[in-house]
Amino acid sequence: MKLGFIGCGNMANAMINGIVASQVVKPDEIIASNRSMPALEKAQAAYGIHVTQNNNEAAEADIVFLCVKPKVYPEVIKQIRDQMTDDQIIVTIAPGFTLEALENAFGKPVKLVRTMPNTPAMVSEGMTAFTTNELVSRAETEQVKKLLNAFGRCEEVEEFMMDAVTSVSGSSPAYVYMMIEAMADGAVRDGMPRAQAVRFAAQAVLGSAKMVLETGRHPGELKDMVCSPAGTTIEAVAVLEEKGFRAAVLDAMAACTKKAKGK
Structure with missing residues (x-):
């Protein structure tokens, strides 16, 4: 299983750190992309992962985490949407982007997992809520849960609860x-x-x-x-x-x- 992280800020680092430390995925199966080369070099030195400044390279992974700021989501999705396949899973962390809005942005059916993590993930004590669209199978959901649990705890919720999750965690x-x-x-x-x-x-x-x-x-x-x-x-x-x-x-x-x- 290969993981791609588009965006290599604090939250992406927290996730990568937990995933690598818990040995859920090996470092050489993870790639992160970012505009800032210093941020990538720091992550590469810390975790031994692959890095690139090309978002499309990170988007080739089996599971792709969109870890950029919400305002950049439309731009990044536009960059990668044509290459996304039916088999890939896209995990988002931006508040306010519903599954429907994300599906519309991609312009085609894609497997989506909408999450809301929090900053204690940086010390592996995060609380992450997640919800999926109907294209994500239960086996794939369990795969994602294992990744989210690597940096704290996670729970599946119905999508209407996600705004409440923002305020409570x-x-x-x-x-x-x-x-x-x-x-x-x-x-x-x-x-x-x-x-x-x-x-x-x-x-x-x-x-x-x-x-x-x-x-x-x-x-x-x-x-x-x-x-x-x-x-x-x-x-x-x-x-x-x-x-x-x-x-x-x-x-x-x-x-x-x-x-x-x-x-």
């Missing part, structure tokens, strides 16, 4: 980074050195997330476990409720989803 690392920064600011205010404060805050978030995933318990139940009667935690939770913490998160996600829908 695609964009949400930014919200979490803001929370970590705010928590660190609070610790600095109380006398802790900045670097140490960031480590404490980040580890607390990491551990809390792991508790949710590994115990299977509801986040509210886990929150209640930390909140002793008349204790420090419930005092902090009361302030967060008073300041509209939940409402702010809900409103932010609604705005994100609306933007993803193009409204």
Whole structure:
């Protein structure tokens, strides 16, 4: 199985790193294309893959990942669409590009997998949602799942959920980074050195997330476990409720989803 990556930015590097590290595909079966030669040389040195500045060479692979910025999608698809065959699978990562829009851009029936990864893929802890068109078989879907799981976790969703996925996982690392920064600011205010404060805050978030995933318990139940009667935690939770913490998160996600829908 040969993989082609059109675009060699952060997300493509994250995917390639996970795929190579997990030995799902050998480095010599991967080729990446990009306008910037320095970016390609860096990826080649890091992963041992083939590189090219010609998108059409990368588009010869069995599975082709379109990892360019959304605004460049029409241009890149126009470059490669005539050479795409019935056997190839095209994996996209751009928000807002529906399967129907992609099919129209290619101008012919092609096997499409629409995904929404997130930046924690760069440390092999990504969360990727995906959906396929009807031309992708279950066996091919399993192939793609194995690739997506190489840099974190993945789940198949119905396409109408993809805009919600953008707000709950695609964009949400930014919200979490803001929370970590705010928590660190609070610790600095109380006398802790900045670097140490960031480590404490980040580890607390990491551990809390792991508790949710590994115990299977509801986040509210886990929150209640930390909140002793008349204790420090419930005092902090009361302030967060008073300041509209939940409402702010809900409103932010609604705005994100609306933007993803193009409204």
